[in-house]
Amino acid sequence: MALKSETYTIRSSDDVVRVRQIARAWASEIKLSLVDQTKLVTATSELARNTLEHGGGGAMTAEMVENGIRRGIKLTFTDQGPGIANLELALQDGYTTGNGMGLGLSGSKRLVNEFDIKSEPGLGTTVTIVRWK
Amino acid sequence: MSVFQQIVRTHETAILNGWMKEISIATRRSDLMNDAEMRQQSSEFLHLFTEATQVSSEVRSDAFAAAREFLKGVAKSRMEQGFTASEISMFVLSLKQPVFNVLRDEFKGDASKLVTEIWTSGDLLDKLAMMTVDAAIELREQTIARQQEEMMELSTPVVKLWDGVLALPLIGTLDSGRTQVVMESLLSAIVETNSQVAIIDITGVPTVDTLVAQHLIKTITAARLMGAECYLSGIRPAIAQTIVHLGIDLVDVQTKAKLSDAFKIALTRLGKAVVSIKNHPAARAEEQ
Ligand SMILES: Nc1ncnc2c1ncn2[C@@H]1O[C@H](COP(=O)(O)OP(=O)(O)O)[C@@H](O)[C@H]1O
Numbered sequence: 001m002a003l004k005s006e007t008y009t010i011r012s013s014d015d016v017v018r019v020r021q022i023a024r025a026w027a028s029e030i031k032l033s034l035v036d037q038t039k040l041v042t043a044t045s046e047l048a049r050n051t052l053e054h055g056g057g058g059a060m061t062a063e064m065v066e067n068g069i070r071r072g073i074k075l076t077f078t079d080q081g082p083g084i085a086n087l088e089l090a091l092q093d094g095y096t097t098g099n100g101m102g103l104g105l106s107g108s109k110r111l112v113n114e115f116d117i118k119s120e121p122g123l124g125t126t127v128t129i130v131r132w133k
Numbered sequence: 134m135s136v137f138q139q140i141v142r143t144h145e146t147a148i149l150n151g152w153m154k155e156i157s158i159a160t161r162r163s164d165l166m167n168d169a170e171m172r173q174q175s176s177e178f179l180h181l182f183t184e185a186t187q188v189s190s191e192v193r194s195d196a197f198a199a200a201r202e203f204l205k206g207v208a209k210s211r212m213e214q215g216f217t218a219s220e221i222s223m224f225v226l227s228l229k230q231p232v233f234n235v236l237r238d239e240f241k242g243d244a245s246k247l248v249t250e251i252w253t254s255g256d257l258l259d260k261l262a263m264m265t266v267d268a269a270i271e272l273r274e275q276t277i278a279r280q281q282e283e284m285m286e287l288s289t290p291v292v293k294l295w296d297g298v299l300a301l302p303l304i305g306t307l308d309s310g311r312t313q314v315v316m317e318s319l320l321s322a323i324v325e326t327n328s329q330v331a332i333i334d335i336t337g338v339p340t341v342d343t344l345v346a347q348h349l350i351k352t353i354t355a356a357r358l359m360g361a362e363c364y365l366s367g368i369r370p371a372i373a374q375t376i377v378h379l380g381i382d383l384v385d386v387q388t389k390a391k392l393s394d395a396f397k398i399a400l401t402r403l404g405k406a407v408v409s410i411k412n413h414p415a416a417r418a419e420e421q
């Protein structure tokens with residue numbers, strides 16, 4: 001059960017900065033350490049930018065979740081863009097179809113506790129991450 | 134066919150007087166504008182409005198071009214004077230009451246006609262008021278965009294630490310646009326000052342993601358191509374860990390935790406050192 005939940009649109013690079021600030025605010029609300037806050041915010045930046053640049057825009061849903069006495073921040077990035085045909089490839093370090101470093105997906109996965117990606121070519125992509133306290 | 138147009142024209146002076154009274158109640162900001170100025174502006178607009186209504190009842194039509202232009206000017210000058218958006222819209226909206234008053238006197242016995250005329254003229258004035266607010270908002274947005282640009286340049290100062298040593302203390306969010314400005318100003322400063330070492334300090338950058346890292350690496354590579362060595366300083370522990378987890382390879386980049394450490398290696402590279410003058414021959418000579 002989510003303690004609170006909120007959805008934000010991602011349509012411009014200003015929105016990427018905005019959802020990053022949201023991630024930081026929520027992370028500090030559950031008192032994540034500075035290092036963990038930085039990790040979550042950086043993963044947010046990567047995934048939000050993918051939503052914008054590869055997915056053609058979309059949204060981020062932020063949730064404050066609970067598992068027993070543990071609290072966490074769960075972030076879900078969705079778009080209705082072209083999707084990813086080969087997920088295994090996309091998750092490889094250095095793989096990019098653009099001009100990026102190709103470390104956004106693989107890197108974010110290493111920065112969080114839970115990482116889930118679903119993608120359907122032609123329908124869009126959904127990435128969910130959780131960082132626990 | 135509506136007839137308020139003729140009535141408005143016939144009673145222009147009465148309407149203007151009524152309008153001035155309305156304005157003085159609803160929006161007058163004597164701190165921002167004097168009476169004569171206000172009356173001049175109002176009378177000019179009322180005239181343009183009356184003329185336009187004789188020809189068309191569509192505010193986007195050519196007939197209203199002069200009235201629209203005029204309102205744009207009003208929005209601009211009032212914005213600059215410090216009026217709020219709602220105060221600016223009241224300029225047009227407060228014209229409704231005096232117009233309705235003359236219509237009421239004209240159609241005393243014909244309620245249905247009166248409603249039609251009030252609706253038509255009111256609708257027209259509402260649309261013009263909205264247009265004025267849109268113009269004001271657009272102006273404000275232009276101002277914001279201009280200020281953002283100015284800030285972008287302001288927040289990327291290249292400073293000279295020593296002969297041959299430049300520093301670029303970055304503060305705030307590094308989006309693509311700003312990073313471009315940063316990169317260019319650093320590279321041109323390297324040429325202008327003929328510097329051998331440049332230090333990029335990221336103490337004030339809250340998030341270093343792959344996009345920022347890529348921009349930094351590109352800048353450092355370009356500086357190197359120009360014959361200058363580039364160091365990266367101000368990498369806080371949390372940022373360092375994140376960079377490692379992301380898998381960003383900075384082995385080719387000289388990094389230091391603090392700007393002062395980077396400055397030290399820069400001096401070493403130039404064959405210079407900061408020494409205490411306590412036991413220095415020059416200082417001793419002075420003591421004697
Ligand atoms: N939301 C998305 N929609 C479509 N394709 C995506 C999306 N996110 C990632 N990808 C694909 O996965 C690749 C790897 O992504 P990433 O690791 O973030 O590297 P980069 O963004 O630098 O290319 C991208 O180049 C792109 O082809």
Ligand SMILES: [Mg+2]
Pocket residue numbers: 046049050100103104105
């Ligand atoms: Mg990416």
